[in-house]
Amino acid sequence: MKKIIIIDLDGTAVDSPKQKLPSDRLVAATTKLQENYHVSAATGRVWTFAEPVLR
Numbered sequence: 490m491k492k493i494i495i496i497d498l499d500g501t502a503v504d505s506p507k508q509k510l511p512s513d514r515l516v517a518a519t520t521k522l523q524e525n526y527h528v529s530a531a532t533g534r535v536w537t538f539a540e541p542v543l544r
Contacts, residue, residue, distance in 0.1 A: 491527050498532040498542055 496502050502515055522528050532539050 491525065493527040493529060494522055495529045495531050498530050498539060499534060502530070502542070 496519065519528055530539065530543055
């Protein structure tokens, strides 16, 4: 059974004041985690904020 990792976008994966997209390192780490875990994201923001980050 796979475990789940939930990554907070607001101020953790994304620099909230600048709304800067995640670094290449975070994207690479998340991709690697998906081999053994279900990876999801959490945010209190609207979908239009989260969608570009999650693509």
